[in-house]
Amino acid sequence: MSKFSIIIILCALVASYGQTSDIAEYCQALAGELAACKQYLAECEAQRKDFAMRSEDRERAIAAENAKLKAEIERLLKQKQLLIEEKQKLAAEQQQFHEKREACLKSLSPAEQALESKRQQLPQALAETMLPPLDNDNPAARLRRFLESIDGIRAFDQQLQKPVPTILTGPDGIQREFQLLYLGLSTAYAVAPEAKIAGIGIRQNGDWEWHWRQDYFPAIAQAIEISSGKRPHALLPLPVTIKGDGQ
Numbered sequence: 393m394s395k396f397s398i399i400i401i402l403c404a405l406v407a408s409y410g411q412t413s414d415i416a417e418y419c420q421a422l423a424g425e426l427a428a429c430k431q432y433l434a435e436c437e438a439q440r441k442d443f444a445m446r447s448e449d450r451e452r453a454i455a456a457e458n459a460k461l462k463a464e465i466e467r468l469l470k471q472k473q474l475l476i477e478e479k480q481k482l483a484a485e486q487q488q489f490h491e492k493r494e495a496c497l498k499s500l501s502p503a504e505q506a507l508e509s510k511r512q513q514l515p516q517a518l519a520e521t522m523l524p525p526l527d528n529d530n531p532a533a534r535l536r537r538f539l540e541s542i543d544g545i546r547a548f549d550q551q552l553q554k555p556v557p558t559i560l561t562g563p564d565g566i567q568r569e570f571q572l573l574y575l576g577l578s579t580a581y582a583v584a585p586e587a588k589i590a591g592i593g594i595r596q597n598g599d600w601e602w603h604w605r606q607d608y609f610p611a612i613a614q615a616i617e618i619s620s621g622k623r624p625h626a627l628l629p630l631p632v633t634i635k636g637d638g639q
Contacts, residue, residue: 396563496531504538513598515574517556518548550575555616558582562589571616581612581630592633603633 475550489492504525511519522541526534555571572581572593580593582602590612591604608631615630617623 420421424449463588470540493531496535500531500534500538504534507538510598513595514545515548515572515577515580516558517553517572517574518545518577539543545577555620560602562587563591564589571620573612573616573619579632581615583609583612583616585613592631594633605631607631 405548416519510526511522522544523537526537528534542589553574555573557569558572559567560570560572562570562584568584568587570584573581575581578595580595580600581590582593583590588606588609589604590606590609591602592608593600595601595603611628611630614623615628618625618628
């Protein structure tokens with residue numbers, strides 16, 4: 393038998409013994425309150441179950457989120473490790489690049505100095521067109537400038553140049569303007585048309601040695617006129633000098 397039934401019976405007994413109607417009303421009110429409490433307890437139980445279910449759902453969601461975060465942390469740690477390894481690899485490559493760069497500069501500097509030291513020994517027309525070595529720490533730019541100078545020297549040596557006016561001291565000891573026709577790096581023909589003077593220059597040990605002969609004039613003057621475009625191209629024998637001043 394429930395507590396509610398017992399209370400009803402007690403109230404009925406009290407009323408049967410002639411108690412006042414207030415007691416009966418109080419019992420009825422008390423029974424109503426008990427019913428309300430029972431309803432409230434039922435609602436609380438329903439809310440508890442609902443809260444428990446929602447708590448379980450929330451825990452499952454948190455567990456799933458934690459699993460995702462754990463997987464993401466593992467992925468990031470792996471990525472971090474890869475980045476560390478890549479950084480170490482780049483550092484090693486940078487060190488190798490620095491060593492190669494220093495080795496290149498170490499080899500390039502003497503070559504630049506040697507080429508620059510030969511500038512005065514080159515034909516003036518060529519030396520004036522050559523740019524000086526670059527004064528910086530960029531191996532690529534310096535090597536490019538060096539190779540450009542080498543290519544310029546090679547082209548000058550392999551191609552027939554146009555005559556260039558140059559002041560020389562002739563066989564009579566007078567300085568005058570000559571037309572010079574370079575043939576490579578070590579041979580040049582010179583002519584002073586008005587003075588009827590012509591000669592052959594041979595570069596030896598960095599200095600030009602000139603051989604002046606009157607009979608050189610016709611051929612050399614004609615060769616300079618052809619190379620300057622004043623005469624049409626034609627086969628032309630030119631004098632040469634050999635050791636012993638032979639012709």
